Amino acid sequence: MQLITGSVSEKRIKVEPAENGLEGTVAVPGDKSISHRAVMLGAIANGTTVVTNFLPGEDNISTINAFRSMGIEIEQNGTELKIHGRGLRGLTEPADVIDAGNSGTTARLLLGLLSAQNFFSVITGDASLRSRPMGRIVEPLRLMGARIQGRDDTNRLPLAIVGKEVTLEGRYYPTPIPSAQLKSAILFAGLYAEGETTVKELAKSRDHTERMLKLFGADITVDEVGTTITLKKADRLRPCNITVPGDISSAAFFMVAAMIVPESRLTLTNTGVNPTRNGISALLKKMGGSIKLDKQSGLSGEPTADIAVDSNTLNGVEISGTELLPAIDEFPILCVAAAFAKGSTKITGAGELRIKECDRIAVMAESLTAVGIECEEEDEGIIIHGTGGKRVRGGRVESHGDHRIAMAMAVAGLMTQEGITIDGADAVDVSFPGFFQILNGLRV
């Protein structure tokens, strides 16, 4: 029996209950965060950067298009890219507004880079991105000397950046919230800023930017804890060959699927297990899950492994904001793991989740309730009363244009009596084109 009916092009998919365990080996697509950074740094390096296992999801295509509009030649052949970088001063004024689509990373990291360019540019995005706060990025850039204007007192896109005749000055900036997008925007501006730029974080957010800046030859130092990063103004960046590891945030959907569907065993090959991203493994282990990392290795400065997951009864636990930080994008799928655990799971300190691609706390509470899972929404988190491995009824949910809501609820559908219909299932193309085909291929 097919697990999946409907199609992404029809924007509606039904996930049927899994009658047997899931088995197989999946090579999840390349990491979204790393793919963005490879294009951005490749574009301002001197020479050709080759990227292998690039993620050709909609968000990353927004980044490619932005750089093409600034005169950078980028050859794309599926998951292979050749970026013909023109140096730190090689970007040219875009002839039109840059559309970051649904991609917060594109918009926010570009704000940092564009602040330092000797031209005028405007960034906008889709309705979801235009509702997300940008003030947190604009404030430190302005302190460095950037000239940015825009809607809602410069807190929302569209934002206009007047780069002409602007000289940025390096600064010490303690960020009010741990955010890799904020940190990276400051560091990208810092490449052009006089003197030194230092970012100090309250807790360590994902560090792909720091790792990749090192590969490209930037003068960057990170303290032992990883929360103070200092970057000197750059003269030039060297081009690199980058192989992007599989995205742990995409692997997470299959990890939880294997965990909650009885008699399952899945292996996710060549997946990025950077400790600032792999919080999902730690949290699933805390819930009693069985996860093994095999073939531990590294790709382009990032640790990788094959992740083997067996089905297991999970237990409800308490999860704090600190524990969630390295699994910040895994909130929706963690909620699904909690939904089938024994006992209640309480997630706290997750206020940032309200300003992601959608309000993920509200939408997960609504979606879980719609399919028969008991939960309580809180201001900064959620309490989920798990079924202890029992199937739930199922029903119909809406992705709210959020790729991770669509994929999380698809996984929940496997453990229902009636299946789950997902409206707006096409959102998965933002980060994981082909997700439903892979899921369908895992039935035994």
Ligand code: S3P
């Ligand atoms: C990202 C950082 C995180 C994450 C987002 C990607 C990045 O956002 O949620 O999906 O690539 O830097 P914040 O910086 O807002 O936490």
